[in-house]
């Protein structure tokens with residue numbers, strides 16, 4: 304469904320992606336891991352066609368998008384919902400207008416029908432009574448959730464989440480994780496989730512990829528990855544993984560945890 | 566010590582910097598015209614979003630009307646005083662009304678309005694769009710399948726092109742009135758004669774010149790404001806927004822002056838308007 308082939312992306316001299324490959328089959332929920340500044344947000348923007356690539360291909364549903372003109376690209380983008388790391392809400396609009404933006408732009412729904420969708424999506428992200436506020440009046444976590452509601456408003460087939468749970472309290476965090484999982488399992492949405500939160504990663508991910516120095520250094524199912532003896536990967540998982548995962552018999556992991564059995 | 570005195574490196578370096586700068590500003594100008602071309606193309610592609618246009622029209626009108634009126638009025642006063650004092654020794658101070666009205670209609674009305682709007686509207690367009698750029702709101706528009714040029718630039722461009730001539734009419738009247746107040750109250754000039762003269766020398770051609778100039782200035786202000794807003798790098802941050810905003814106002818001012826000269830040449834010398 305989504306495939307990224309040998310993508311290279313540099314900003315001036317700084318190489319961010321250096322021959323990166325990734326396959327995301329339909330209906331999977333892929334978690335992207337990697338150190339801060341390694342290019343995860345850049346990768347999401349490349350998948351959404353927001354950044355050009357220096358080399359390589361990006362395929363979505365059988366169409367190569369890196370060379371597409373705006374019109375066909377926009378056709379594909381209607382299937383995509385994206386939650387930005389900064390939420391990227393429109394300052395000049397109310398929360399309701401933000402969420403209803405795509406409906407307003409691309410459909411003939413009435414005010415009332417849009418209002419209904421807005422209420423429903425806000426309910427999904429556990430917010431209510433903020434419809435008429437401006438983004439500037441919201442807290443960081445609330446903005447994030449409005450951003451998520453906006454990404455869901457057009458019932459996308461593909462959702463790109465850039466750190467959906469960063470800055471949320473543990474309870475809301477768990478709810479958002481459940482929401483991502485439900486969308487994936489019940490509606491067969493293909494999700495791409497960038498997260499630093501290992502609880503979140505293991506709770507939503509059906510596939511995981513690790514990005515390091517512009518390349519893919521690990522890719523697979525969560526249960527396979529935790530057994531992989533890659534120090535960079537294990538170090539990453541270790542610092543935030545739930546305890547039950549750390550109890551798995553993996554020598555590299557144990558070396559880091561210092562939990563040698565002998 | 567390490568550099569022998571005859572080393573040509575510094576001047577070469579200077580030439581390279583100049584070349585780079587020149588290349589940079591040329592490619593920027595090219596990009597700005599590309600944005601302008603796309604804007605004009607998008608204006609004629611339905612649907613035109615009237616609510617967005619209305620919002621910009623009101624914003625520009627409300628924000629600028631009072632400043633434009635005051636600036637026009639005082640410019641007219643100054644012109645009245647200067648004109649009267651300069652014409653008096655030749656005993657032709659009777660022409661002061663003609664002097665004021667012709668200068669205000671053809672030159673100062675559009676110019677003052679454009680100056681006020683480039684500082685207020687041009688700069689605020691750049692500030693708004695560049696903030697949207699660095700906070701990824703432009704990316705968000707794109708990803709939701711909305712063309713940022715159509716959604717953001719077209720309404721601002723149209724609103725400026727419409728409001729500049731509209732406000733110019735106001736500033737022109739304010740200017741003529743300012744001249745009236747000045748010469749009548751300070752020099753005891755005959756008010757009825759002033760009005761008669763203004764009516765006599767207000768040609769259709771002059772009004773046309775005024776409106777053509779004003780519309781062109783409006784297009785330039787919006788195009789530069791939007792271009793400077795869009796061309797900021799996402800990595801620019803708040804500092805980038807500040808630089809882009811002042812840059813926008815300065816470039817607009819210079820462009821208006823140059824454009825005024827070019828338009829004068831075309832309208833007077835080539836088309837022969839009066």
Ligand SMILES: Nc1ncnc2c1ncn2[C@@H]1O[C@H](COP(=O)(O)OP(=O)(O)OP(=O)(O)O)[C@@H](O)[C@H]1O
Pocket residue numbers: 314319337338339340341342343344345346388798799800
């Ligand atoms: N528009 C841009 N212009 C220049 N450099 C950029 C731009 N966007 C990103 N970069 C650079 O690309 C690199 C990757 O950035 P990116 O935002 O993808 O990191 P990230 O993996 O999402 O980090 P984090 O986890 O902190 O969000 C960074 O070094 C950043 O400086």
Ligand SMILES: [Mg+2]
Pocket residue numbers: 343344345388465
């Ligand atoms: Mg990021």
